Amino acid sequence: MKRFFDAELETLRTHLLQMGDRAIDQTRRAIRALAEGDLALADKVIAADDEIDKFEVQIDEEAIRYMTLRGPVASELRLVIVGMKASHDLERVGDEATSIARRARKLAIEPKVELYADIPRMANIALEMLRDALDCFVNEDEQKALAVIRRDPEVDNINRLVYRRLTSYMLEKPETIAWALELMFVSKSIERIADHATNIAEEMIYLVRGKDVRHSEELKQAVQQTPPAEK
Template identity: 65%
Template sequence: MKRFFDSELDALRSHLVQMGEKSIEQVRLAVRAVVEGDPELARQVRAGDDVLDRLEVLIDEEGVRYMSLRNPVATDLRLVVVGMKAGHDLERVGDEANNIAKRALRLAGEAPLKPFVILPRMAAIAQEMLRDALDCFLQHDNDKALAVIRRDQEVDDLHRELYRELSIFMAEKPDTISRALELMFISKSIERIADHATNIAEEMVYLAKGEDIRHVDELKKGPRPAQE
């Protein structure tokens, strides 16, 4: 897989690293905007989203150009394809950060339902998963990729816990419904961000092992419970 890191692919690789850094930063700021009720931070996230959009287009262009000019062999080809797919996942992470920021704007100025505990924990794990997923792409660290895949369950469990907690709030105090709904969808966005990190890690394991482990549920901790 060394060829990917040749100078010809430096641009693609460095754009992917940039996308990773930027998307993690967007998630961090968007969740801070929610927790601190800071509309200025939310607006910053919304303004920053087009950077990710442009980087994704660049990565696609660079990938297609490289494949077309260099006719790489199967392994290198897969690496470029995985890089392009990772770029797509990171762009979607940016979209979710943007969605969180929109909701942060609507929540700003409203009294918080209670101190934020689960949401920042979920967000911290999701950011770590993104960072680790990118690291395993850059360092070809397969164990790290498997660890990312396993952590997805933690975020799913926290999402379910928060969903239950917010449902109870809504039933007990109907005046909290609109705020609780915003928080539920923010939680859903974070859960999806963790899914994108998992996708990237799965693609990396696929690349490293030459086998496809996407859709192999045994890797995760048992079957997922039905309740969201």
């Protein structure tokens, strides 16, 4: 059964979801700028970073005002705290998108070399995780949150694969070292985005259960028992 939100909590939730949409869009645009060598698009991503920062400040202000003036009950307090933590993770996603865009600018002036398909594939998985984690904030779906956490090792494995392939490439063609290192940093940024999605999913479990299960054996067991999310 969905929680009843009063107007102020509904506003906070709406702003968080808008922030999430913006962070996802910025990341997608940054990856496209990288793949297409689009300098103008990379510049747009970099210029828009402040929008996500402003969302974080706004959500923090709304949360603090609510806690100060409304004397929330435990379930409402959890919602406000989770909203603040999730907004911080989304702000970091925005930072990673900006980092990818900056590296896309550098790579656009390098000799054109095949962009490993693993990087866009990894980005798609990380952003699917982020979208699903935010959906849990609407529906309080613990099983979906567990499915998000279950996918994090998939991104970690692709990141390691990218590192191995790029390392081999640098050994074979030393002239590509600068290019390959930039792609390694991009890969790491995507891996971090998946980590932020996992953080948000863990907070959603706290929202539903009223119990912090991060780093617990209970969470590890629950993740192992959760089937893959249907696509």
